[in-house]
Amino acid sequence: MAEEVVLLDYWPSPFGTRARIALAEKGISYIHKFEDLSNKSHLLMKMNPVHQRVPVLIHKGKSICESDIIIQYIDEVWNHSFPLLPCDPYQRAKAMFLVDFIDKKVHESSVKVWMGEAEEQENGKKELIEWSKFLEGELGDKLYFGEDTFGFVDIALVPFYNWFIVFKTFANFNIIETECPKLMMWGDRCLNRDSVFKSLPTSDQVYQAYLEFQKGWTHD
């Protein structure tokens, strides 16, 4: 009980997906509790009173919120294997910068493509191509963003790579196949990892969640 690990989650969430991948990479057993976002649990409200959103990791009865902080916490507590963040201060700073970039730029532009009106959606698409090219440059010829080992930046980005696949399937918007071949190969490489494959929602699940959100937002 004392060491119990609980994850409050919502399956299609890209941020929840990050926490799942990090836990899987470290081989941590946990109790997985899924939230109904239209009727959030008392536990979620209690454990994340500020933002009231998933994911929340509960460890030894204490909550850790925000997916990038959850990944770092997991890496520091279960530090016996598979380090997710680099040790070198400059490489750590660079990884943190890229994750912050993904949160601020890639996420916001992706939401524009999902939810925006015509002009905003077009702007979102242009921005996503620009951000993808930047990330392709950062990746270079490496296997993963952290050199040869899968880690922090890969975990943070791959749920959005999954969104790109959904855009291609459902919105006929192909971001990276032609523009960013290295990023596409990186994405496929990530999808072949067990930790990623088992944690990612399918394109259908993401699209269904989008339709549900859209319905909810229309009703607001």
Place this chain on the structure above:
Amino acid sequence: MAEEVVLLDYWPSPFGTRARIALAEKGISYIHKFEDLSNKSHLLMKMNPVHQRVPVLIHKGKSICESDIIIQYIDEVWNHSFPLLPCDPYQRAKAMFLVDFIDKKVHESSVKVWMGEAEEQENGKKELIEWSKFLEGELGDKLYFGEDTFGFVDIALVPFYNWFIVFKTFANFNIIETECPKLMMWGDRCLNRDSVFKSLPTSDQVYQAYLEFQKGWTHD
């Protein structure tokens, strides 16, 4: 030259102030370069091409961007004295969460109070009171957010505490004196530190910067 430390900065910036305080706490000598934000330098554009904003720390010729990442980098590289972040993973995660909260909530609501139209400004004021009460609860009876030693959260928050003083002086909006006495005492305690006192812009300087921004924004 190899170990040279340079800070690209703008004196009234709360984010630049954070970097200055962290460098002062560690006793690091550096070259201080101030930016004219209406005519940014080539060096700034080269060192922070994504966001093109201050602060940027340049160490051994490499750039570190975003103030919270800069503080962590400084703490990791100059780790011989005055740790700024806690070692315990849970306390680290909590500190990171609070700094993220300050960036997202306190900063955004403060900007509403600065720049918003009447209704938005009133909303910003209400929000700031709510956030201040939350932070007062997190501080509790401790001297600083990180128990008895000045650190990461204090450095991140004190530039905004300085804004609260400006609001009181120039906008007759007194956020915390009556509502949050412990937070006020914390602020005064921080202002008495050499690292903070020497790094903070004066109320007059902040207000002048606000007027300049407002002029610029009105012309847009």
